[in-house]
Amino acid sequence: MILAADIGNTHIELGCIGNDGTITGPVQMSTDRVETAYEYAAEIRQILHLIGVRREELEGSVISSVVPGVTVVMRRAFEILTGKEPYILGQNIASGLKVDMDGITADQIAGDLVATAVAAGEEYILPAIIIDIGTATTITVVNRDKVYIGGCIMPGPGTALKGMLSDTSLLPAIDFSAPKRVIARDTVDAMKSGILFGAAGAIDGIIDRYAETLRQESQDREPTIIATGGMGRIIAPYCMHRIVVDDNLLLKGLWIIWQRNQEKEQ
DSSP, X not given: XXXXXXEOSSEEEEEEEOTTSOEEEEEEEEOOTTOOHHHHHHHHHXXXXXXXXXXXXXXXXXXXXXXXXXXXXXXXXXXXXXXXXXXETTSSOOOOOEEOSTTOOGGGSOHHHHHHHHHHHHHSOSSXXXXXXXXXXXXXXXXXXXXXXXXXXXXXXXXXXXXXXXXXSSOOOOOSOOOSOSSOSSHHHHHHHHHHHHHHHHHHHHHHHHHHHHHHTTOOSOOEEEEESTTHHHHGGGSSSOOEEOTTHHHHHHHHHHHHHHHHHX
């Protein structure tokens, strides 16, 4: 069993993956930029106890991260917990992902995007459009030859809402539940409608453009569309396209990458 983590700007997704690929968790914890390695190790040890995993079962670990300062601390925390240095995406770790972008290699792409692309290439019919909805929403493409060809980045729904609230005086805080009507009749529902359907509409529009581009590039199959990330399950039902929700796509990718590097070292 290995310990896997994706460090995001707001949350850390943590999971334990057995030798058969079974995932225990995942569990979210807050990204804290001031915690020490021992504080993180103590928190994670408690989480492991709560989900029924013993430290002695952990053979190693793997990390993807978009927060460099926390990466350094978490690396030490994982060493404390497992007794071994973790694999960290982007730091001379073989992902096996082919990339066709302007002057960019796989090591220069955010680890979470690499991991989801690797998992999509192994788990789904290609080409695939991958939507990761969190603090930022990323929409990326893996073509039918298992090549990562790029994508886009836009504000996530929570970030958009936070920005709107910070610049307005009278709008209330809301949750991400569905409005009673698409054409809202009160302020709270108007905000819910705007955030949920606005995010869904933006995603639909980009999917349409990506699908058309893939058709023009002779990717004759219709793309598989996969949603993941903290808000993937919330936003996907409001999109017009058929979207597969895979909450564990990132952890699956980390598991595949961990296996590839183990084989490389043997």
